[in-house]
Amino acid sequence: MTAGERECLDVRLAGVLAAVGLLVPVLLSGYEIKLATTITIQAGLAVALGFVVGPGGLISLGHAAFYGVGAYVFAMMAPQSGPASLLVTALTSIAGAGVFAFIVGAVSLRARGLYFVLMTLAFGQLAFHFFHDTGVGGSADGTYIYFRPELRLPGLTISLEQPQRFYLLVYLMVATCMALAWWLRRSALGSVLLAARDNEQRVRAFGFSPYAVRLFAFAVSGAMAGAMGYLTAAQNGFVVPEMLGWHASAIALVMVLIGGKDTISGPVIGAVVLLISEEVLQRLTQHWLVGVGLMIVAVVLTAPQGLVPYVARIALPQWQRWRHG
Amino acid sequence: MSPFFFLLQLLNAVQYGLILYLVASGLTLLLGIMSVINLAHGAFYMVGAYVAFSVVENFASFWLALPVGILIGLALGALMERFLLSRLQGADHLSQVLLSFGLILLANEGQRLLFGNDPHSVAVPRILDFSIPLSQTLAYPAYRIFVCVVGVGFVFAIRYVMARTRIGMMLRAGSENREMARALGVDVNRIYLGVTAVGIACAVLAGVIAAPLASVYPGMGDQILILSFVVVILGGMGSLDGALAAALLLGLVDSFGKQFFPNYAAFVVDGAMIAVLVLRPQGLFRGAA
Numbered sequence: 001m002t003a004g005e006r007e008c009l010d011v012r013l014a015g016v017l018a019a020v021g022l023l024v025p026v027l028l029s030g031y032e033i034k035l036a037t038t039i040t041i042q043a044g045l046a047v048a049l050g051f052v053v054g055p056g057g058l059i060s061l062g063h064a065a066f067y068g069v070g071a072y073v074f075a076m077m078a079p080q081s082g083p084a085s086l087l088v089t090a091l092t093s094i095a096g097a098g099v100f101a102f103i104v105g106a107v108s109l110r111a112r113g114l115y116f117v118l119m120t121l122a123f124g125q126l127a128f129h130f131f132h133d134t135g136v137g138g139s140a141d142g143t144y145i146y147f148r149p150e151l152r153l154p155g156l157t158i159s160l161e162q163p164q165r166f167y168l169l170v171y172l173m174v175a176t177c178m179a180l181a182w183w184l185r186r187s188a189l190g191s192v193l194l195a196a197r198d199n200e201q202r203v204r205a206f207g208f209s210p211y212a213v214r215l216f217a218f219a220v221s222g223a224m225a226g227a228m229g230y231l232t233a234a235q236n237g238f239v240v241p242e243m244l245g246w247h248a249s250a251i252a253l254v255m256v257l258i259g260g261k262d263t264i265s266g267p268v269i270g271a272v273v274l275l276i277s278e279e280v281l282q283r284l285t286q287h288w289l290v291g292v293g294l295m296i297v298a299v300v301l302t303a304p305q306g307l308v309p310y311v312a313r314i315a316l317p318q319w320q321r322w323r324h325g
Numbered sequence: 326m327s328p329f330f331f332l333l334q335l336l337n338a339v340q341y342g343l344i345l346y347l348v349a350s351g352l353t354l355l356l357g358i359m360s361v362i363n364l365a366h367g368a369f370y371m372v373g374a375y376v377a378f379s380v381v382e383n384f385a386s387f388w389l390a391l392p393v394g395i396l397i398g399l400a401l402g403a404l405m406e407r408f409l410l411s412r413l414q415g416a417d418h419l420s421q422v423l424l425s426f427g428l429i430l431l432a433n434e435g436q437r438l439l440f441g442n443d444p445h446s447v448a449v450p451r452i453l454d455f456s457i458p459l460s461q462t463l464a465y466p467a468y469r470i471f472v473c474v475v476g477v478g479f480v481f482a483i484r485y486v487m488a489r490t491r492i493g494m495m496l497r498a499g500s501e502n503r504e505m506a507r508a509l510g511v512d513v514n515r516i517y518l519g520v521t522a523v524g525i526a527c528a529v530l531a532g533v534i535a536a537p538l539a540s541v542y543p544g545m546g547d548q549i550l551i552l553s554f555v556v557v558i559l560g561g562m563g564s565l566d567g568a569l570a571a572a573l574l575l576g577l578v579d580s581f582g583k584q585f586f587p588n589y590a591a592f593v594v595d596g597a598m599i600a601v602l603v604l605r606p607q608g609l610f611r612g613a614a
Contacts (some may be wrong), residue, residue: 011338011450022553046471055420059417059418059422063424071548074337076528107599109601109605110603111597111602111606114356114360114362114418114562115602115606117362117418117422118362118554118558118598118602119602119603120601121551121554122555122558122595122598122599122602123599125551125591125595125598126592126595126596126599127590129592130592132591133588133589133591133592134588134589134592135588141517160539187560223509246551247547250364250422250423250426252428253419253423253426254423254427257419257423262418286435287434287438289431289433289434290430290431290434290438291437292430293427293428293429293430293431293434294427295427296424296426296427296430297409297427297428297431299423300413300420300423300427301409301412301424301425304420306425
């Protein structure tokens with residue numbers, strides 16, 4: 001299978017996922033649609049992170065901080081007496097997370113390799129301790145949000161309390177993130193980003209600034225993560241500091257890796273695979289994390305590029321050979 | 326603040342700093358020599374604490390827990406290097422981060438499976454179960470003095486090994502310039518095996534001796550992991566002397582910080598890590614790289 005065919009498969013997979021996502025509000029209800037909403041939001045977070053980890057080659061161990069900042073901005077803006085305006089609060093959350101990511105990126109991207117990983121870890125913990133210890137946002141207990149935001153258009157107000165409607169909002173935002181990540185990857189900026197990952201010296205020699213391109217990508221990715229934090233806060237009705245901790249960042253990295261960091265459908269598939277296996281294991285045993293741990297170790301050792309490239313390279317060619325005799 | 330109270334805090338700072346050093350020394354060697362980022366290092370500290378708990382529970386002897394802990398640590402480290410890390414040679418840091426995160430989940434869940442969610446306490450060995458009076462109202466537990474003695478002994482032992490022995494020379498060479506060490510005939514694979522085994526045994530040993538100081542509880546490795554990373558960064562990756570100075574400094578920040586600004590101590594520590602990474606990535610105590 002050539003690289004072009006692989007990319008074609010990747011885009012087709014993304015299309016299938018988008019179509020399946022549209023069926024969710026028709027087929028599911030009650031607990032299942034809540035679960036589907038959670039999975040879709042986490043898929044969005046994985047898409048955001050996958051964009052810097054894959055084409056950017058930047059291993060961020062602090063992305064949960066952007067996700068959490070998006071959530072906390074909303075929690076602190078939401079009035080206690082009635083629903084907030086979706087457009088105002090969502091845009092503020094996204095902008096807040098984006099600005100924070102820009103600052104973190106501006107400092108961290110001066111470092112390379114291990115130092116970059118540890119720098120993002122340190123920034124993530126700084127944000128975690130800020131909300132955990134200093135009394136802002138309700139300290140260790142977090143903050144409640146009493147109402148879901150509502151969409152206010154001129155002459156029309158749409159409530160999002162109904163699970164189907166809220167799911168559609170989540171779906172639209174995650175689909176937008178996927179489209180944006182895909183478009184950026186194929187744009188000139190994406191080419192420079194990829195080139196800088198593979199050979200920084202040469203990119204510099206061509207007169208581009210890898211730092212500026214990476215910083216832009218990092219800030220966009222942080223803003224997307226913030227949007228997902230916003231949605232999580234709106235869905236759950238509360239925020240806690242653990243949303244920003246490094247465990248949450250590592251889980252997001254796991255989703256990206258399981259699916260495949262260099263693909264567009266991979267992070268979504270990783271989130272779906274991880275969260276659904278968690279759900280299944282939780283019903284089987286109290287000690288479901290053993291299963292998750294084993295799964296992570298198995299993927300790192302056998303399919304380090306992720307499931308989508310693994311399927312494209314090994315499983316699919318075999319199937320084609322079988323079909324064509 | 327009375328001078329005795331000050332002395333008490335200072336002793337606590339040194340004792341805590343030495344435990345941190347015990348954990349961080351393995352982490353800094355793994356980073357400096359193998360450039361492996363091991364998030365599971367804190368989990369091995371937890372393993373040590375639970376080894377102490379179960380040995381004391383079953384055999385009523387804390388002293389037995391020390392060799393048992395070291396042996397378990399060496400075995401776990403050797404297994405981890407042979408079956409997991411050696412397969413990742415040449416892979417990027419992402420694989421290491423995720424692999425060690427998977428190990429954390431396995432260790433935490435294994436702990437819950439064997440010991441449950443409740444915190445446990447480990448009795449101080451009887452021979453050390455007394456306090457040394459400092460003033461009429463303040464006394465210092467003898468066990469904490471013992472921890473300091475073990476820590477100081479470890480500092481001298483590791484310094485001796487690094488500075489005076491052939492193995493130490495190879496380790497320093499590997500940390501300084503891996504390719505050159507390999508070219509000069511150092512068996513890098515054996516060095517890696519040894520470093521991982523010893524580094525993880527140190528973390529397990531730290532967990533064993535820390536167990537009687539406070540309670541033993543699920544997920545106790547997470548906090549010490551981040552602090553150990555701070556120690557490694559402040560000291561400069563791969564530098565043992567730097568790590569010692571940084572660990573003692575963090576001990577001071579921890580024991581005095583919690584007295585004076587309890588809500589900001591962790592925040593200050595994270596900020597210090599960022600500041601050092603930005604301004605002096607080679608570490609606080611090393612000349613310009």
